[in-house]
Amino acid sequence: MPVCTPNDWIYHGQGKAKYYLFAEDVKAELATGSGTSMKSVPVGELWMHAGDCMTNPGAVKAPYSCSGNIYDITLDSQGEIDHIKEIWHP
Known part of the structure; x- marks a missing residue:
């Protein structure tokens, strides 16, 4: 959930860590810059x-970048991820 701060907004996890599965027809999007630029x-x-951003950011090539490892997800009625998108952050 995003939380406002004096300089920006940031995401904070809530509750216990939980493992999620991807739905068969999951939609995935990567940020390609500021604003709403996304690529399916x-x-x-x-x-x-995501793995490269956590372990080897130099492997990530334009138009992508490692922008804070922040992802917005939605779940379907079975509790599986049906949409995941990277949130761009400078």
């Missing part, structure tokens, strides 16, 4: 991007 990608590409 296969979930595997998003997964690799």
Whole structure:
């Protein structure tokens, strides 16, 4: 959930850590810059991007960047991720 701060807004986790599965028809999006610039990608590409951002940011090539490892997700009625998008942050 985003929380406002004096300089910006940030996300804070809430509750206990939980593992989620991806729905069969998950929609995945990567940020391509500031604002609402997004590119739809296969979930595997998003997964690799997130891994590179956590372990090897130099491997991430334009138009993508590692912008804070922040992802907005929505769940379907079975509790699986049906939409995941990277949130761009400078």
